[in-house]
Amino acid sequence: xxxxxxxTGGAGFIGSHTVVELAAAGxxxxxxxxxxxxxxxxxxxxxxxxxxRIPFKxxxxxxxxxxxxxxxxxxPDSVIHFAALKSVGESVQQPLAYxxxxxxxxxxxxxxxxxxxxxxxxxxxxxxxxxxxxxxxxTEDAPLDAVNPYGRTxxxxxxxxxxxxxxxxxxQAAILRYFNPAxxxxxxxxxxxxxxxxxNLVPFVAQVAAGLRPQVRIFGNDxxxxxxxxxxxxxxxxxxxxxxxxxxxxxxxxxxxxLTVNLGTGRGYSVLEIVHAFQTAAGLPIPYAFVExxxxxxxxxxxxxxxxxxxxxxHAEHGLExxxxxxxxxxxxxR
Ligand code: NAD
Ligand code: WQD
Numbered sequence: 001x002x003x004x005x006x007x008t009g010g011a012g013f014i015g016s017h018t019v020v021e022l023a024a025a026g027x028x029x030x031x032x033x034x035x036x037x038x039x040x041x042x043x044x045x046x047x048x049x050x051x052x053r054i055p056f057k058x059x060x061x062x063x064x065x066x067x068x069x070x071x072x073x074x075x076p077d078s079v080i081h082f083a084a085l086k087s088v089g090e091s092v093q094q095p096l097a098y099x100x101x102x103x104x105x106x107x108x109x110x111x112x113x114x115x116x117x118x119x120x121x122x123x124x125x126x127x128x129x130x131x132x133x134x135x136x137x138x139t140e141d142a143p144l145d146a147v148n149p150y151g152r153t154x155x156x157x158x159x160x161x162x163x164x165x166x167x168x169x170x171x172q173a174a175i176l177r178y179f180n181p182a183x184x185x186x187x188x189x190x191x192x193x194x195x196x197x198x199x200n201l202v203p204f205v206a207q208v209a210a211g212l213r214p215q216v217r218i219f220g221n222d223x224x225x226x227x228x229x230x231x232x233x234x235x236x237x238x239x240x241x242x243x244x245x246x247x248x249x250x251x252x253x254x255x256x257x258x259l260t261v262n263l264g265t266g267r268g269y270s271v272l273e274i275v276h277a278f279q280t281a282a283g284l285p286i287p288y289a290f291v292e293x294x295x296x297x298x299x300x301x302x303x304x305x306x307x308x309x310x311x312x313x314x315h316a317e318h319g320l321e322x323x324x325x326x327x328x329x330x331x332x333x334x335r
Contacts, residue, residue: 119171
């Protein structure tokens, strides 16, 4: 009998790609979402890619009774928890909304799991928990210091989850710290749906290539990096999705109680390198201008992926070219 997986935030960017990978791996899935940052039609697209409809429940994790009833009746073997608000800038403007959604939602989910005897969790964390890294590549034992409300919600929830692991002998958790997920499914059916002006670089560049925005504003060209622009570890969203399938297997196979790993490629690219790679993928000129640094940005941030390779028997397969090609195919489909 196949394992039953509850996926929170499964209509979102990374969740939708993970649902596709889970279905391909033969898991039974229940997807939940409140569509605060996604659209209902994504479910049709997921069905198209999977070849069948994935069971879905419209549910807000802030509703403790609703999530408790859902977990108790579905009785999943594992939960993959993506649902969260994720904009750093918005979290500075609306900290209470972020603490309420990300903390209350996760606490309600953990309580519901505990009530129902569901003991396996994969949690979406972020490289943001490293704050301003002392050195790159970043290993998992680097100092943790979130520097904005969004990052603090991730760090707090990591600690809550570790406390649950300590308190409940049967509970297992995989905490995955994503670096910069980007790209889209190669089918062009699912991808990132930024509401309003994209905060993240790749969707912004894609919208410039599509003629929806006049130019890329490059935040700073005076960083201590080879070309002066910020360096990040961009990882294809399908690689991130596959890491979740690998994490479920790793928890089952190793029996380990808790594992915390980076999800990155280990290779950093500058903003200018991204713009040039996208230009090649799209075959179109991408105008850009250098502007002031964005407050809170660091010069460089890239992962040491060694532990993830060992613990998950997984590694990122796709490079920057594929990220840009797939992001461009998705963007063209949106027009
Ligand atoms: P996303 O916004 O595309 O997906 C999140 C989904 O969760 C959305 O569909 C949203 O509607 C849903 N959701 C939010 N709050 C909910 C609630 N209270 N109840 C039910 N559903 C709710 O984001 P994403 O890029 O797919 O990110 C997924 C996870 O990964 C998030 O936890 C995010 O913080 C984390 N993460 C993302 C990135 C990134 O760059 N995309 C990097 C590091 C970590
Ligand atoms: C990448 C680089 C910018 C936009 C953020 C969150 C992090 C995680 C991933 C959730 C930087 C530059 C960007 C633009 C630019 N999310 N840039 N012009 O800041 O590394 O990480 O998303 O957990 O928590 O902080 O990603 O895509 O915003 O920026 O020059 O219009 O592109 O300065 O160097 P970041 P990003």
